[in-house]
Amino acid sequence: MTDRAVLIPALKNAATRLRIDSVRSTSEAGSGHPTTCCSAADLVAALFFAEMRFDPKNPHDPDSDRFVLSKGHAAPLLYAAWAEAGAFDRSELLKLRRIDSDLEGHPTPRLPFVDVATGSLGQGICAAVGTALNARRIKSSYRTYVLLGDGESAEGSVWEAADAATAAGLDNLCGITDVNALGQSRPTMWRHDMEQFARRWRAFGWHAIVIDGHDMNAILDAYAEARSTRNQPTMIVARTIKGKGVSFVEGKEGWHGKAFKKGEELDRALAELDKQFVAVPASLNLAQQIAKPPASSRPPETPKPVAPPAYKMGEAVATREAYGTALAKLGEADSRVVALDADVGNSTFSEKFEKVLPDRFYENYIAEQVMIGASMGLAARGAIPFPSTFACFLSRAYDFIRMAAISQVGIKMAGSHAGVSIGEDGPSQMALEDLAMCRAEPNITVLYPSDAVSTERLVALAAYHPGPAYIRTSRPKTPVIYSNEEPFSVGGSKVLRESGSDVATVVAAGVTVFEALDAYERLKAAGTAIRVIDLYSVAPVDRETLVRAGAATGGRLITVEDHYADGGIGDAVSAAVADAGFTVHRLAVREIPRSGKPEELLDRYGISASHIVEAVKSVAAGKTVAATR
C-alpha cells in the first residue's frame, strides 16, 4: 500500500486526466455529458487506482471486483478510467459515440469491461445486487461497486435494490451516490441536502457515509470503511460539484448533457484542467499498481445430464407447476441455475426450486424491477437466472427487459397466469400483452408450452439458448399430450393433427391448443378436417412449417391466442407467411376483459373451441373472420 502522501497527489492527477479525457472526447463527439463526468472523477479515480482489485486486460476474471456505472451518461468517465488503467489505448477515446467505435454514448457490453448496459437510470444498482449475489454463489471474495447519480435516486427501482441488498445482507456491495445537485432540467429534489440521502439509505438498512466527494483522503477512508462493514451494504453519499475543475461551469445550471464547443470554449476548459496537475514522484505508476484479483483455480461449471420428463400421457398438470418441477431438476444438474421470485413462488411454482436449492433461490418480495435487474447482473457473471412472477407483472420491469435485450444477457424469464384463462381474479392479473412486449425485442426467445412435457423441454432449451428468453405458462391444468421423449427446439412447432383434406390450419399455443383440439373433434364429427399446429416457439417462429401448412390448406390460416390481438401470435404468423401470400385470420382478445370463470371468458372473448369451429366454417366458405381496429 502506497503512503497516502504519495498516493493522493497521484490520484488527484489521475482524476484530472479522467476529467481532461471526458471533456476532450465529448467535445470531439460534439455531444455527451462532460460535467457529470467531472463531478464523479475523484470518486472513480480513487476506486480504480487505489481500491478495486481487477486485471485491466482481463475484466471478465471471475474473482475480479465489479464496477457498474448506474449513472450511465457518465460513460466518457468510465472509458477514460479503463484507458487509464491500460485496458486500451487512450487515443481510442476520441472515437467516442462514433458508429465505428464500441465506446457508445452510454455503456453496453459490447465493451468487455461492461457487465450490463446502463443509461436507463436506477437499473445499474439492481444489476449490482445481482453481481454481488453471484459472488456468494461462486464463493468469491470479489466486491461490487456501483456509482449512482443523485437525480437517479428518485427512481423507485433504487429503493427496491436497497431493500433486496439489505435483506440479503450484501456487505460485498458498495454504492456511491454522486450528489452534484443538478439534474437535467433543474436542481435535483434535494440539491446538496446530504442528510436527505443518508437518512433514506439508513432507513433502508444500509451503512451510509457522507463525504466531500472531492476530498481524496475522505474518499479513501470511505472505501476502507465500506470494505470493513459487515452484514450490510454501504452507500457512500458524496457531495460533489457538477463540472468540477472547469470554473465557468462549476455548479451552474444549463450545462447538463452539453459538450464544450471546440475552439475557445474547449481550450479554456482544458487549460484550466491542465493547471490542476500536481507534483508526484516520477516512479509512481498507478495503473501498474492496481491490485490483481486473487489467483483462482475455479474449475468450469459443467452441467450434469438431466433426466427426461416423467409424465403420463393425459395426466392433468398446469404448465406453471411443470415449470417448477423442471426448474428444480435443472438446478440440481447445473450449479449456474438460480431462481428469483417476487413473493408468488407458490403460484409460479418456483417454490419447488427453493425447496431443494434454497441457497440459489433469491426471494425479491414484491419488487419485480430489482428481480429482473439482479437477474441481469447474475447472468452477466455466469449464472443462468430464472426470474418468475405472474406474467402480467413482468410488464412492471419492461424497461429492465429492454435493457437486458440491449445487454444481450441470458436472463430466462418465466411468467405464469397468462391470459383470460386465469378467470375470476380479473384483468389486473391477466397478461395479455406479454407476448407483444417480449416479441418486440429483436433478440428475446419467446416460448409458450401447452403441456407438462413441453414445459420441461422448453425450460431446458431456454437455459442453454444464448441471450434473453421468456417462458409463458398458464394457470389451468392441461392434459399431457407429448410423450416424454418428444424432441423440441427453439424455432420449432408441432403439427398435432393433419390429413390430406384439411380445409384450414389452426395455429394455437398454450391453453388454446386444447381449444383447437376440441374444435378439431367437433369439426371431424361434422366431416371437416383441419390441421392443428402447436406454436410453442413464438419467437423465433417456425416459418417453414407454417408456410407448408398454409400451402396444404388453401392458404387458410387461423391463429387463436389467449392474448390481445396486436403483437402476439397472429402477428408472428402473419409476418412469417407474408411472403407466401397467405391471409391470417386472428382469434384473440380484443377488449379489456372482466372477471368470470375461465371457460366463460375464453368463450366471451372469442378464443374457445366453438369460435374456432365458426372461424373454420367461415374461412372455408371464403369469408373473412376477424375485425381489426
Add this chain to the structure above:
Amino acid sequence: MTDRAVLIPALKNAATRLRIDSVRSTSEAGSGHPTTCCSAADLVAALFFAEMRFDPKNPHDPDSDRFVLSKGHAAPLLYAAWAEAGAFDRSELLKLRRIDSDLEGHPTPRLPFVDVATGSLGQGICAAVGTALNARRIKSSYRTYVLLGDGESAEGSVWEAADAATAAGLDNLCGITDVNALGQSRPTMWRHDMEQFARRWRAFGWHAIVIDGHDMNAILDAYAEARSTRNQPTMIVARTIKGKGVSFVEGKEGWHGKAFKKGEELDRALAELDKQFVAVPASLNLAQQIAKPPASSRPPETPKPVAPPAYKMGEAVATREAYGTALAKLGEADSRVVALDADVGNSTFSEKFEKVLPDRFYENYIAEQVMIGASMGLAARGAIPFPSTFACFLSRAYDFIRMAAISQVGIKMAGSHAGVSIGEDGPSQMALEDLAMCRAEPNITVLYPSDAVSTERLVALAAYHPGPAYIRTSRPKTPVIYSNEEPFSVGGSKVLRESGSDVATVVAAGVTVFEALDAYERLKAAGTAIRVIDLYSVAPVDRETLVRAGAATGGRLITVEDHYADGGIGDAVSAAVADAGFTVHRLAVREIPRSGKPEELLDRYGISASHIVEAVKSVAAGKTVAATR
C-alpha cells in the same frame, strides 16, 4: 359528531359486518382474499363511517373525499364498505367475481366508486398522488385516502409516490399501511417490525403514525391527526392480524388468497364473527351519518377555442418542440389540461407548458412510474393529463400503462426521442418497442406526427378523444409539410404522393415520412412512381385508405418505421390489409442498434431513403424484401 362511547361500538359492528361480507362473498365465489380483508376491516370501517366526507349515491361528486384501495386484492372489503354505506344492495355482494357482476376480483372503474383499477401492487398510491394534486387544481378541500398492504411496500413505485407527495407537500393525502405481516408465499420482509415502516416514511418526509390497527380509538385519533397535519402527507402504519376475527386463521401462513370452504369451515368462521357484535343504541345508523361533501357550485370547465397552428411550410421544427408549443396553447385554452414530466422537460419541451402554466405543471423528477400513476388519478378526477418523457422510459411504467388501459382513463402520454434517429446517445435512449407496447393494449390511441402542424393537431385530438392515448415525437428537426388548415382525425392518414401509375405504396410515419418522400423523388427521377402515405394514426389505423392504396398499386405495400420489426407499423398495416390479401413488406430495425449519427443509423438499420428505393425496385420486380425471425 357522535360521542366515541357510542361511535366505537357501532364502528366495531360495522367492521364485523365488513368481515362477514368479505368472508361470505369470497366463499360464494369460491376464490378471493378474505384474510386480507379481515386485517383491514377496522381501518376501513372507521374511514368510511367516521372520517370520510362523501355521498354514497354520488361517488363522483367533485368535492367528495377519495378512497383508493392500493391493495386491490382486498376488493371484497371495498365492496362491502360501499354496500354498507348504501351505494348498492348488500345482496349484490354474493355475485362477487361473477361474469354478470361488476364486482370483479380486483376493483375496476366499471364500478362508479372506483377511480382507477388496482390489483397490481404499488400503483394505487401513485394514483392517490394524482387525485390529491387534482384537489389543488380545482381548489377543493377533498382529501384522498389510500390503503396499502405491507408486502406492497417493497414496490419501488411506492417510494416514488412518497417522494412526489412530499415534494408537493400534499397534506390532503393520507396513507394507511395494513401491516398484517404475511405476504403471499411467506411472512413479509419486515413482519411486525413497525419501526421499519415508520422510519422509511419519515425518511421520505411523511408524518408517520404507528398504531394498533384493531384499536378503534387509536384509528380515529390517527385519522384526526392526519387531517390536522400541515404541509406533509401522513402515513398511518397499522399493526394488524391477517384473518382477524376468525381465530383458526388469525396470523397463520397458508391462508393468503384462500376462500373458506362452504359448509363447516365457512360456518365456523361466520359463527365466530357473529359473536363479535356488541350492543349499540338502536338509533345509531352510521350510513346515514356519513358527512356529505360541501355543497359545491362548480361551473363545468369549458375549454376556449385554440388558435390554429402558425407554422410556415418548409420550416424545420422537431415534433418534440412542436409538442411543447401545442401543449402550452392547449393548456391556456383548457383549465383541465395539466402536464407532468420526469426531469426531461427541456428535451420533451413540456417546459413550454411549465413556463406559461407553472401551477398545472407537475415535476416528477426521474420517476416515471409515479408520473403515469399520478396521471391516472388526475384523469380519473376530470383533468386531462399529458405525462411526457423520452419514449423509451415510458417502458418503465408499462405496468401502469396496462392498468390505465384497464381503467380506461384518459391519460395522454407523450414520448420523445423515438427510434434510432436520436443518434449518438445509443440504444438505451432509443424507443424501438413503444409502438408495440401501446398498440398491444386494445384501447390506447397511438398517434405519430411527422411535422409541427400534424403534431399540434394530434395533441388536440389526443386531448379530447376518450381514453388513453400515446403521442410519439422525434428528436431531429423535420420540415413542415402540412398547411396550418390541414384537417387530421383519429384513425386517419394522409396520401402525400399518388398517381395513376404508382408501382407500390410506401407507408411511413414520423421521421421515415421524409425518407419516403426522398425515395419518391429519387424514383421519380428514374421514371418510377410510388404512392406515399403518412400513417400518423397508428392505432386505430386507416384501413380504408390502406386497402385502396394497395388495390391501386398491385397489392404492393412497403412499411418503413423507426421501430423494431415486431408490433409496430408493419404489423398494424399487415393486420389492416390481411382480408384484402395484400402482402406487406417491412423495413424496420431488426437488431440491437448502436451509437452513431442519425443518418448513419437510419441507413445502417435499413430504413433510409436508399433502402426504400431498393425495396420498391425489388417488390416491383416481384421479389420479396424483408426477412422475419
